[in-house]
Amino acid sequence: MDNPFDQMVIDSLMSQPGIQRVPTPKLTLFVKRGFLSPDECAAVIARIDGNRRPSTLANYNGDAAFRTSETCDLDADDPVVAAVDQRIAAFSRLDLAYGEPMQGQRYEVGQEFKAHTDYFEPQSVDYEKYTSVAGQRTWTVMIYLNEVEAGGSTRFKAIDKMVQPETGKLLAWNNRRPDGSPNPSTIHHAMKVRAGQKYVVTKWFRERPWGWA
Template identity: 30%
Template sequence: MTTKTQQQITPELRRWIVEQAQAGHSAESVLQSMLASGWQEEVAIEAMETSLRSHLEAKAVAEGLPPSVPVPDPRLDDSPLYVDGGDRRVHILQNMYNPRVVVFGNLLSDQECDELIALAKPRLARSLTVATKTGGEEINDDRTSSGMFFQRGENDIVRRIEARIARLVNWPEENGEGLQVLHYRPGAEYKPHYDYFDPKEPGTPTILKRGGQRVATLVMYLGEPEKGGGTTFPDVHLEVFPKRGHGVFFSYERPHPSTRTLHGGAPVLAGEKWIATKWLRERRFE
C-alpha cells in the first residue's frame, strides 16, 4: 500500500508490529510509537490491522481452526444512524464486532411483513433442519416451528427484499439461499445452535456443493409475540427482541465456535412469532 508520501508497509514493519503484540504492548501504545516515528496515522492503522489479522489467522489455523473466509458485512465504519437499502432507509440500532452482530430497524414495512405472512401461510409445514450426517433434511426436536421456503426471486416482494439485503450487507444476491418464513406458536422455540455446517460431519461435503459454507444469517421479524421469542446469543449474553419490521444480522468467518455465533429462538410465551430468515453462502447458491 502506498500513500501520497510514498510510505510503504514493509515485511519488516509487519514483523515488528506482531512482535509488539506478542510482547503484550497495547494497540494504542504501538500506534503512538509509530506516529512518533513519523508514520502517517492512516498508514499506521492499516499496517496494524492487516498485520495483526494475518498473524491471528495463521495462529488460528496452526491451532487447528478452519481457515477464515470473506463474509458479508454492512459498511458501518463511520457509525451511521441510517444506511441506504436502495429503496428504503434502514436504521442501525446496534452494532457489535465480536461476534459480528448488527440490529437493523425499519428493515421491512408493515405491508411487506403482512404480505410475506399471507403468502407463506398456505405452504407451512413442520420445520426441518439440515441433516449433517447425510446432507439431507430431517425433523429436529430442538426446532418446533413451522415454515416454508420461497425460491430466490420467486415473486416481486421476495426480489425487492433480496435486493435490499444484498445492498445492506454487501453480498451478491445469488449467494443467498431462498427466503424462509417461520411461524412459532406459544411454547415453540429453536434451541441454541450454529448456522454453519460442521466440517467434521459426513454430510457436509454434499451440502457445500450447493454454494459453499453459510457465512451469515439475517433474521427479520414479521410479527411480534406478546411475550418471549427473542433471538438469543448465549456466549455473549445478548438477546434481540422480536420487534416487527426489525432484523438481526450476524456473520461467521469460519465454521467454528470461536465465532461466538451460538444463537437460538427463545420460547414464545404468549402470542405468535413470525420471522423471515435469509442465509448467505460463500458462493452462488444452486
C-alpha cells in the same frame, strides 16, 4: 482483521442510518429497527401462512423437540419476496447470487429452535452434502415480521444478548471468524413463544454462488 469481503459488508452495514453494532469481540452482529414496513411484513406473513411445512434440521441430533417451528420456502419470483431480497442486497452489499432461497418461519405457543449455529459443522456426517456446491454459510440476515405477545426472543448465548421480536427489525451476523473459520460464538436460541405467534424470514449466504436447482 476481517477479510476484504466481510469488511465490505461491515462497511456497508455501518453506513446505514439507524444501524447498531453489538459491542462484542466475540462475533459480528448488527441490529436495524424498521427495516421493513408493517405492510411489507404483513404481505410476507400471508405467504408463510399459505405454504408452510414442519421445519427440518440439516443434521438431526435425536431431539425431536430441538426445532418445532414451521417453515415456508418463499418463491424468489414472487414480487413481494424479490423486493425483500433486493432490499437486503442493497443494504448489505451481499450478492444475491450467493444467497440461498429465502425462508419464512412461524412459531406457535411452545415452539422454539434450541441453541444452534447456522453454519454446517465440518465434522458432521453430511457436511460434504450441504457444502459441495455453494460452500459454507457466511452471513445470516433475519427479519422479525411481527411483535410477539410474550416470549420468542433470540438469545445469543456466548454474549448473553437477548433480542426482542419487533415488526420489521433486522438482524445480520457473520457466521465466521476473521480467519474464515466457523464461529461457535454465533450460537443462538429462538426462545419459546409463550403467547401469540412469531414470524421471521431468514436469508443465508454462502461462500460460492448458489448452484442448486
